[in-house]
Amino acid sequence: xxxxxxxxxxxxxxxxxxxxxxxxxxxxxxxxxxxxxxxxxxxxxxxxxxxxxxxxxxxxxxxxxxxxxxxxxxxxxxxxxxxxxxxxxxxxxxxxxxxxxxxxxxxxxxxxxxxxxxxxxxxxxxxxxxxxxxxxxxxxxxxxxxxxxxxxxxxxxxxxxxxxxxxxxxxxxxxxxxxxxxxxxxxxxxxxxxxxxxxxxxxxxxxxxxxxxxxxxxxxxxxxxxxxxxxxxxxxxxxxxxxxxxxxxxxxxxxxxxxxxxxxxxxxxxxxxxxxxxxxxxxxxxxxxxxxxxxxxxxxxxxxxxxxx
Numbered sequence: 001x002x003x004x005x006x007x008x009x010x011x012x013x014x015x016x017x018x019x020x021x022x023x024x025x026x027x028x029x030x031x032x033x034x035x036x037x038x039x040x041x042x043x044x045x046x047x048x049x050x051x052x053x054x055x056x057x058x059x060x061x062x063x064x065x066x067x068x069x070x071x072x073x074x075x076x077x078x079x080x081x082x083x084x085x086x087x088x089x090x091x092x093x094x095x096x097x098x099x100x101x102x103x104x105x106x107x108x109x110x111x112x113x114x115x116x117x118x119x120x121x122x123x124x125x126x127x128x129x130x131x132x133x134x135x136x137x138x139x140x141x142x143x144x145x146x147x148x149x150x151x152x153x154x155x156x157x158x159x160x161x162x163x164x165x166x167x168x169x170x171x172x173x174x175x176x177x178x179x180x181x182x183x184x185x186x187x188x189x190x191x192x193x194x195x196x197x198x199x200x201x202x203x204x205x206x207x208x209x210x211x212x213x214x215x216x217x218x219x220x221x222x223x224x225x226x227x228x229x230x231x232x233x234x235x236x237x238x239x240x241x242x243x244x245x246x247x248x249x250x251x252x253x254x255x256x257x258x259x260x261x262x263x264x265x266x267x268x269x270x271x272x273x274x275x276x277x278x279x280x281x282x283x284x285x286x287x288x289x290x291x292x293x294x295x296x297x298x299x300x301x302x303x304x305x306x307x308x309x
Contacts, residue, residue: 003044005076008069010037011049011058015066015150016108016133018055041065058148066149067164070108071286074152077105078290081129105290108133110142110154113205114173114250115279117233120155123301127294138208139277146282152291153283155298162282170279170299171306177215177269179246184267187246192269194220203239203247206231211248214275241266248275278309 013023014034024031042049049062058066081104111120113136124132135145139157146154147162161167177192187200197220202212204227216223228245230236240247246269279302283295 003068004041005072007037007041008065008072010034011041011062011065012069012073014038014050014056015058063147063149070149070152071284074105074288074291078288081105104129104131106131106133107290107294108135108151110135110137110145110151112137112139112142112155113233115155118250119301119305120298123297126297130290130294139279140210141208143282153281153295156280156282157277159280164285165282166285168281168299169309170281170302171309173277173279174251174307175211175248175275175277176251177246177273178249178266179240179269180243181267183243183246184269188269192219194223198223198225201226201228201245203228203230203236203245205236211275215248215273279306
């Protein structure tokens with residue numbers, strides 16, 4: 001079946017921008033034109049493709065067409081950039097990769113906050129001529145954005161490949177339970193016993209963060225301790241450093257700064273306890289030079305910064 005490219009473009013814009021009005025501004029058309037294109041696409045598909053809510057979200061049938069729209073957009077942008085490269089020998093009027101008119105390609109990616117704060121951005125800095133639309137989500141949920149067609153690739157802890165995607169192991173992010181020395185003296189005088197873990201305040205990133213609960217399920221399954229929710233990587237660590245609670249810190253010198261507790265720094269709640277989170281790179285099975293360059297950079301940096309899988 002043939003799908004109308006303008007209708008697919010409207011679908012991608014509505015989901016990306018979150019509303020019909022915002023999509024109209026992005027496409028430089030009227031909201032009525034966007035609505036007409038979406039209705040025509042729904043008639044052709046025989047299904048409702050988007051939920052008219054705020055933000056707009058794709059339905060299950062809409063997700064399939066959204067993936068098609070993203071793939072069509074990517075391949076079309078690659079062709080435009082390739083044709084633009086043919087003009088680079090035309091003298092003073094030649095276009096460059098930095099010129100918006102040359103068709104710089106935007107690649108949407110899903111990553112976790114910790115990956116974003118440590119190794120992902122140095123990887124993306126190695127890719128010239130590409131803009132990135134980064135979607136932050138927990139490692140266990142980034143693959144959902146891939147499944148929904150919102151992103152083209154995802155760094156995820158999910159081992160099962162999303163349908164239509166390749167799954168490549170990247171490495172391991174290691175976490176350790178940590179707090180300040182003063183916090184440990186106050187709340188854990190006899191170590192991380194089940195009773196102490198049930199009472200001591202814990203710091204979690206957000207309500208999808210399961211790292212602390214993974215540790216609790218192993219050491220104190222019935223514990224329901226008080227919680228601080230701090231949805232920022234830098235402030236999360238700072239909250240622990242200020243002694244408000246304990247939490248799982250990334251075992252990496254530039255971020256975790258874990259030590260033996262001397263000098264008032266961070267100490268390990270349990271020296272031998274580690275929580276290893278294997279990471280995978282899932283990407284569309286699509287022959288795309290741009291997407292291949294992005295994923296190659298991510299894999300290269302992951303080899304440098306993550307523990308071997």
